[in-house]
Each structure stands twice: as C-alpha cells, then as structure tokens.
Amino acid sequence: MDKISIIVPCYNEEKVIDLFHTELSKAIAEMSTVRFELIFVDDGSKDDTLKKLKAIAEKDISARYISFSKNFGKEAAMLAGLKFADGNYVVVMDADLQHPPAIVPKMYSIIKSTGCDCVATRRVTRANEPPVRSFFAHKFYKLFNKLCGLDVVDGAMDFRMMSKRMVDAILSMPEHGRFSKGIVSWVGFNTEWIEYENVERAAGETKWSFGKLLMYAIEGFTSFSHLPLYIPALAGITLTGLTALAALITLIVGLASDLVISPFWLICLLVLFMFGVQFMILGVFGGYIAKIFVESKNRPHYIIRDTNIGI
Ligand code: UDP
Numbered sequence: 001m002d003k004i005s006i007i008v009p010c011y012n013e014e015k016v017i018d019l020f021h022t023e024l025s026k027a028i029a030e031m032s033t034v035r036f037e038l039i040f041v042d043d044g045s046k047d048d049t050l051k052k053l054k055a056i057a058e059k060d061i062s063a064r065y066i067s068f069s070k071n072f073g074k075e076a077a078m079l080a081g082l083k084f085a086d087g088n089y090v091v092v093m094d095a096d097l098q099h100p101p102a103i104v105p106k107m108y109s110i111i112k113s114t115g116c117d118c119v120a121t122r123r124v125t126r127a128n129e130p131p132v133r134s135f136f137a138h139k140f141y142k143l144f145n146k147l148c149g150l151d152v153v154d155g156a157m158d159f160r161m162m163s164k165r166m167v168d169a170i171l172s173m174p175e176h177g178r179f180s181k182g183i184v185s186w187v188g189f190n191t192e193w194i195e196y197e198n199v200e201r202a203a204g205e206t207k208w209s210f211g212k213l214l215m216y217a218i219e220g221f222t223s224f225s226h227l228p229l230y231i232p233a234l235a236g237i238t239l240t241g242l243t244a245l246a247a248l249i250t251l252i253v254g255l256a257s258d259l260v261i262s263p264f265w266l267i268c269l270l271v272l273f274m275f276g277v278q279f280m281i282l283g284v285f286g287g288y289i290a291k292i293f294v295e296s297k298n299r300p301h302y303i304i305r306d307t308n309i310g311i
C-alpha cells in the first residue's frame with residue numbers, strides 16, 4: 001500500500017490551520033487505497049498555531065507536528081519535513097489553502113499513471129498579486145534561468161508531489177542556503193505539470209514582504225550561479241586589451257605623423273592599463289573563490305534514477 005507524507009510549513013497560521021486540516025482531510029478521504037501521514041512544521045509561530053496543531057494531532061492519528069525553537073524560514077521548515085517524511089510519495093503544500101487540497105488526488109493519479117517522479121503545480125494567473133511583485137517575479141525567472149543554466153518554470157509553486165527517490169536526491173544536497181525552486185530543478189527527474197488559477201489566502205496574511213522576497217531571490221542567484229565572480233576577469237581582460245590597442249595606435253600615430261602626443265593622454269593610458277591589470281588580478285581571486293564556492297556546497301556529483309546493479 002502506498003503511503004503519502006504531506007508536509008505543511010506553518011508560521012503564524014492559527015486563523016487558517018483548522019480549516020486547512022478539515023479541507024485536506026475531505027480531499028484525501030476519497031483516496032481509500034493510500035495511507036497518509038501529515039507532517040505539520042511549526043516554524044516558530046508566535047500565535048496559537050502550535051496549540052492548534054497539538055489539538056489536531058490528538059484527534060487525527062495520521063497528524064504529526066514538529067515545532068521549531070524560533071522562526072527559521074519556510075525553506076528550513078520544508079527541509080525538516082522532508083527529513084522526517086517516510087512515505088513513498090511526499091507532498092509539500094502551504095497551510096493557507098492557496099494550494100488547493102483537491103489537487104492532491106489528481107497528483108497521485110498522474111504520478112501513478114505516468115511513472116514520473118514529480119507532479120508539480122504552476123499557477124497560470126497572478127490575480128490578486130500586486131503588479132510590481134508579478135513584474136519582478138517574471139524578470140527574476142528569466143534572468144535566473146539564463147545565469148544559472150537551470151529551467152525553473154515561471155509561476156511554479158512549492159506545491160508538488162515527489163517520489164521518495166527524488167526526495168532522497170534533494171536531501172543529498174547538504175547546502176545551507178536553500179533555494180527550493182533551484183534545487184528541484186537541479187536534481188532533475190521527470191516532472192508533470194498541473195496548472196491552476198491563483199487562489200487567495202483563506203485567512204491570515206502573507207509572511208513575505210517585498211524585502212524578504214528580494215533577499216530570497218538573491219539567495220537563489222548566489223546559490224546557483226558563480227558567473228558574477230568572473231566579472232572582474234572579463235572586465236580586466238577587456239580593459240587591458242583596449243588600453244593596449246589604444247597605446248599601439250598612439251605609438252603608430254606618434255611615429256608616422258608630427259602630431260604631439262599629449263602627456264595627459266599618456267597618463268590616462270597608464271592609469272587605464274593599471275586598472276585593467278588590477279581587475280585581472282581580482283579575476284584570478286574570483287576564479288579561486290568560484291572553486292571554493294562550488295566545492296563548499298558539497299553537492300553530489302550525480303544522481304542515479306534507476307539501475308539494476310545490486311538487485
Ligand atoms: N511559512 C513558514 N515560515 C516562514 C514564512 C512562511 O513556514 O517564515 C509558511 C506559511 O505558514 C505558509 C507558507 O509558508 O504555509 C507560505 O507562506 P505565505 O502564504 O505567507 O506566502 P505567499 O503564499 O504569500 O507567497
């Protein structure tokens with residue numbers, strides 16, 4: 001019998017958590033051939049979320065909770081849930097009903113019928129979202145994919161069902177700065193998509209300010225791209241090359257004509273050349289820092305999806 005672990009990160013969700021549990025229970029009641037485990041992760045809530053989770057765990061034997069000592073962020077909450085989950089399929093979803101529980105049975109039927117490792121969701125509308133937020137989100141995904149060589153789908157949500165082997169692959173990435181959207185793309189595996197219209201939060205308010213989102217976007221870039229570390233090298237090579245060319249032209253003009261070369265121009269060339277050399281030296285440092293950056297992440301060299309060795 002399949003077992004599905006459902007991970008729900010919760011931060012100050014006292015207003016919506018009971019309703020979420022009721023709706024989720026209704027949605028999964030129709031899946032009588034599957035066992036469930038609900039893992040609520042209380043991410044250091046300051047309201048009565050934990051009290052409510054304990055009450056839920058008393059009446060629902062499939063419900064477990066983990067409560068953090070302080071707010072560590074949604075990424076940490078999802079990671080803890082993934083570590084404790086022992087189902088052969090794992091779902092991650094928000095507590096505010098923006099991730100409709102009715103999609104869970106659909107995810108399961110798709111994962112079973114296609115044999116894929118992940119069924120992910122993508123919202124096709126960003127209604128009810130401030131236009132500035134949507135604008136920056138679109139630009140972010142474009143730039144992120146270009147710079148990081150990944151294929152993060154615009155509008156992809158954290159709401160997804162994954163096979164155990166995909167979860168194990170995610171857990172094999174020990175990095176501290178975690179950017180889930182990048183991680184799930186990096187580990188690979190076949191993904192099927194379910195599209196849905198954006199839903200408003202059932203109660204309570206969003207925990208993501210514009211500033212928090214910006215920091216998260218920076219986390220994404222700096223976790224997955226070390227290209228910026230090569231900028232000084234590129235600038236140095238370009239500047240030194242152009243200055244050398246300008247010096248050569250100056251020399252030819254000086255020798256071939258009776259034009260007097262201004263000493264100011266010569267000083268400019270010298271200064272630009274020195275800047276170029278300095279940038280190149282910074283580029284050397286950048287190259288080594290990029291190496292340290294890649295090595296320190298300690299990511300797996302490869303991820304195996306299937307093999308008959310050892311069977
Ligand atoms: N969340 C969390 N820790 C945080 C912020 C958010 O566990 O520091 C949870 C939150 O309780 C919710 C989910 O992450 O279940 C998504 O948060 P939210 O609805 O505020 O984000 P939005 O949907 O506005 O992007």
Ligand code: MG
Nearest residue numbers: 094096098201
């Ligand atoms: Mg939300």
